[in-house]
Amino acid sequence: MKFGIGNVRLPNVKPPSMLRDRSMPKLLVMIGLGWLSLFFIIPVIVLLFESFNFGDGALLDNYRQALSGTYVRTLGRTLAYAFVTTVVCLILGYWISYYIAFKAEHKTLMLAFVLLPLWIAIIIRYFGVSLFFLPTGPVQQLFGTDFGILFSTTGTIIGLTSALLPFATLPIYNALQSIDEEYIHASQVLGATPLKTLRTVIFPLSLSGIIAGALFVYILAAGSFLAPAILGGPGDFMMANIIEQSFSYSIPLAAALSVVFTVALLILIGIFNHYANISEVLSDL
Amino acid sequence: MSRLSGRLAFFPAILLVYAILLIPIVIVIATSFTVQSAPTLPTDGVSLEWYAELFQNQRLLDAMVVSTIVASATAVVAGIIGTITAFGFVRSEFKMKETLATIMLLPLMISPVITGVAFLRFGGYLQIPRGYPQIILAHSILALPFVFLIVRSRLLTFDERLEDASMIMGANRLETTFNVTIPVIAPAMIAGMLIAFVISFGEFTATQFLVTPSTTTVPIIIFNQIQTGLSPEISALATTLVVIMVIVSILGDWIGS
Amino acid sequence: MLEVKNLTKYYGDLLAVDDVSFRIEEGKFATLLGPSGCGKSTTLHAIAGLIDASSGSVHLRGKDVSDVPPYERNIGLVFQHSALFPHMTVEENLRYGLKMQGFDGDHEAQIEKYLEMVQMLDHADHKPDELSGGQQRRISFARALVYEPDILLLDEPLTGLDRVLREDMRNEIRAIQQEVDVTTLHVTHDQSEALSMSDDVIVMSEGKKEQAGAPAELYDEPATEFVAEFLGQSTKFQGQLAETSSPVVQTESTEIHVGDDTDSSQVDPDDVSVYVRPEEIDVHQAARTNGNINVFTGSISHIEYLGHRAELEVDLDDGTTVTAFSRTSQELAVGDDVTVQFDPDEVIVL
Numbered sequence: 001m002k003f004g005i006g007n008v009r010l011p012n013v014k015p016p017s018m019l020r021d022r023s024m025p026k027l028l029v030m031i032g033l034g035w036l037s038l039f040f041i042i043p044v045i046v047l048l049f050e051s052f053n054f055g056d057g058a059l060l061d062n063y064r065q066a067l068s069g070t071y072v073r074t075l076g077r078t079l080a081y082a083f084v085t086t087v088v089c090l091i092l093g094y095w096i097s098y099y100i101a102f103k104a105e106h107k108t109l110m111l112a113f114v115l116l117p118l119w120i121a122i123i124i125r126y127f128g129v130s131l132f133f134l135p136t137g138p139v140q141q142l143f144g145t146d147f148g149i150l151f152s153t154t155g156t157i158i159g160l161t162s163a164l165l166p167f168a169t170l171p172i173y174n175a176l177q178s179i180d181e182e183y184i185h186a187s188q189v190l191g192a193t194p195l196k197t198l199r200t201v202i203f204p205l206s207l208s209g210i211i212a213g214a215l216f217v218y219i220l221a222a223g224s225f226l227a228p229a230i231l232g233g234p235g236d237f238m239m240a241n242i243i244e245q246s247f248s249y250s251i252p253l254a255a256a257l258s259v260v261f262t263v264a265l266l267i268l269i270g271i272f273n274h275y276a277n278i279s280e281v282l283s284d285l
Numbered sequence: 286m287s288r289l290s291g292r293l294a295f296f297p298a299i300l301l302v303y304a305i306l307l308i309p310i311v312i313v314i315a316t317s318f319t320v321q322s323a324p325t326l327p328t329d330g331v332s333l334e335w336y337a338e339l340f341q342n343q344r345l346l347d348a349m350v351v352s353t354i355v356a357s358a359t360a361v362v363a364g365i366i367g368t369i370t371a372f373g374f375v376r377s378e379f380k381m382k383e384t385l386a387t388i389m390l391l392p393l394m395i396s397p398v399i400t401g402v403a404f405l406r407f408g409g410y411l412q413i414p415r416g417y418p419q420i421i422l423a424h425s426i427l428a429l430p431f432v433f434l435i436v437r438s439r440l441l442t443f444d445e446r447l448e449d450a451s452m453i454m455g456a457n458r459l460e461t462t463f464n465v466t467i468p469v470i471a472p473a474m475i476a477g478m479l480i481a482f483v484i485s486f487g488e489f490t491a492t493q494f495l496v497t498p499s500t501t502t503v504p505i506i507i508f509n510q511i512q513t514g515l516s517p518e519i520s521a522l523a524t525t526l527v528v529i530m531v532i533v534s535i536l537g538d539w540i541g542s
Numbered sequence: 543m544l545e546v547k548n549l550t551k552y553y554g555d556l557l558a559v560d561d562v563s564f565r566i567e568e569g570k571f572a573t574l575l576g577p578s579g580c581g582k583s584t585t586l587h588a589i590a591g592l593i594d595a596s597s598g599s600v601h602l603r604g605k606d607v608s609d610v611p612p613y614e615r616n617i618g619l620v621f622q623h624s625a626l627f628p629h630m631t632v633e634e635n636l637r638y639g640l641k642m643q644g645f646d647g648d649h650e651a652q653i654e655k656y657l658e659m660v661q662m663l664d665h666a667d668h669k670p671d672e673l674s675g676g677q678q679r680r681i682s683f684a685r686a687l688v689y690e691p692d693i694l695l696l697d698e699p700l701t702g703l704d705r706v707l708r709e710d711m712r713n714e715i716r717a718i719q720q721e722v723d724v725t726t727l728h729v730t731h732d733q734s735e736a737l738s739m740s741d742d743v744i745v746m747s748e749g750k751k752e753q754a755g756a757p758a759e760l761y762d763e764p765a766t767e768f769v770a771e772f773l774g775q776s777t778k779f780q781g782q783l784a785e786t787s788s789p790v791v792q793t794e795s796t797e798i799h800v801g802d803d804t805d806s807s808q809v810d811p812d813d814v815s816v817y818v819r820p821e822e823i824d825v826h827q828a829a830r831t832n833g834n835i836n837v838f839t840g841s842i843s844h845i846e847y848l849g850h851r852a853e854l855e856v857d858l859d860d861g862t863t864v865t866a867f868s869r870t871s872q873e874l875a876v877g878d879d880v881t882v883q884f885d886p887d888e889v890i891v892l
Contacts, residue, residue, distance in 0.1 A: 007641055008460055008463040009460065009641060010460050025372065025373045025376035025377035028370065028373030029373035029377060029379070030373075031370070032389065033370070033385060033389070035366050035429075036391075039407075039422050040391065040392055041388075043404050043406065043408075044399070046407050046410065047406060047407075050406060092298070092301070095298045095302070099295045099299060113306070114302075116306075116307075116531075117306050119530045119534035120526075120527050120530050120531075121488075121489075123489045123508060124310070124526060127309075127507065127520075127523060128310055128312045128313040128523075131309075131312045131316055132308060136321075136323040136325045137312070137325070137326075138326055141325075158305070165306055223397065223398065225398050225490040226490065226508075230508075240396050240397075240398035240490065243399065243402065244494075251406070258399040261396065261399070265394070265395075269394060449612075449621070449625070450621060451642070452591075452592070452611070453591075453612050453613070453617055453619045454613075454689070455614075455616075455642035455643035464638070464642075465627060469627075469628060469629055
């Protein structure tokens, strides 16, 4: 590929000192952080203000509501669903990554099919999952029942797994792929069984990939709106759904729920960041 | 022999994984060709009637145009801001650099529902016009971390002596940036922009708060149709989207390599 | 002509270049030689304007360019590993400099002339990644010369090439430099490269200039212990200068006669180093002298055959090990008792 039609030759004037200065990169960082602040961080902070009750009643009235019965249960459900999805994705992702990295003959092709769904809008993939279990879909046509999967917790988890599995597979595969095969051979030569080699050599060396995959899947699953909306039942609403719903009748409540949810998630991420640097982990992407 | 049996042991798992990943996509595409009025598998014949219907539905075509405009603008905005930021981070040293780089990734970590709500409220206060400006700005924030990560990883391996060479050869800093730096990192930048395009094109969760009747995007239409009743037309629309996205992804791969 | 005056560069508290001055006459090929980390690359980059010196000045053709940005200095620079622009063809790489320097004259003819000079005319339309390492270096040379810079800087341009190719390229670079008649400053850590290519060599160590001069001068008359040890091989003796009828250096276990012109005004008589180049040492099996005063006996501890000659290590009776060359036709074997002798006038005393 060829970029640029000709070389740019600027008129022979001294560029402004800012552009010659070596502090220019810092200026660029400021532009980026400024943009992010203006259109993301400040809006979130504004939302934080809106969560407080400045009218009659206590300042934290909205939080009292946001931390009451249904909403706390929804928060718990959200974190639990995300956890289950993460575990399922890690198991399946490790399995397939291990196969592709060490056994498969057509690695590139197999990997491409794992990654292909990432390019397709998530709503289409959830729609596909629902089509599979709908009365018009193959499962009911064949078995006459959807096994209670559609519009249920199971349906939600299946949807989330289908949507997020590539995010677990990619970093695990990268980690497995970069293991020096010498270590594996050495372990085998020293008489370790395949299972022991997996447990004592391969698994520890792929831990960084597992951590990265877990982080991706957990964050994305916890924030999911579409999976419960399309595949779940009324009792499967997660935080994103509750926030969207409450937004239509009480913005301060929606704001308080957003804050509670974000804080809960950031605490989890913070604990995680304590053990593994997120910036590094995410650059595996 | 043992290698073969070793591989056989994996087959159920492989089958399951690819089924989970690919059946949803295959089924959407398959049901778009049905002759029935419900989205069934086309076991009793294949037809393109739903595509014909699709291309007569002005609302859908409008949404297609809106999505394309939004995604293109998002790709440009996120592409430029993401590249600028990545450049700054790679080329300078300052306190808390790692922490600030992590902050650049915050839009990935916070649910898009919250991004959408926050942006709608904030856009109202700031009087950012509803419709395109709000949607594009919000999408550019959601896509920013991806462009940032991709361009940054390319810049980390950029040979800065190329810039020295250019300056020795008589180009000043700005000319060097245009003639050498940008062309060399362009493939990564374009790959990042294509990802931004794809993210924007499929985004629903934040977008639902920001759309107006005249700027409804395709994912919003798909969601509404799923809620109101199932027609194979949704499959046809989704399939069209899949085709567009796969073309974009192949384009991205080709440029990236 | 290039002149560097009192160049000093600090990186934070670290002194990378310490008050270095030298001068290269028009059309000459000079080499900055020193081990890695000696400040030679920093010096080169300061001359190019890619880094700002902490103090001191750089003069090109009599003009102080210390505050001139690199793109206005009219310099050609060949980088380690080429640094060709990967998104441009060979021809575009050359054209870029002509365009950016605003070169007056026929760009096409210029590109053709210099590609011809490095024998790469056939590859004008190739991208750099389609070329071998050696071909990339050639293009890199043509690119640095095509706009006829006032001075050519070479920053370890042969790094990473295999030995045979390096030796070919040395001769070629020297030939091109003489053909173009461009003042050239070459930076390398490879002493044989420096000695074989240069009109002048400037030896640097730990940020300081040790000595400058023609290759033979540096080899035969090193001014410092560093230069004596860094350039070529030698056997070193240390001791005190004893003023007898003829000058003698007294080491712990033996005494070495040195040249008659040695006196305490040139060296610190209490700490004298004597270097003997291997080619100055005669090694013979029989105990026969050839009139030298410095005669020692010992036995051969190691022989390394280098084809045309052999490198010998001889353990003298007093325990010192000397390195000498011998013709391979001489029949010597490890363990042989030999006589070692060298001329007092041929030793280096510092």
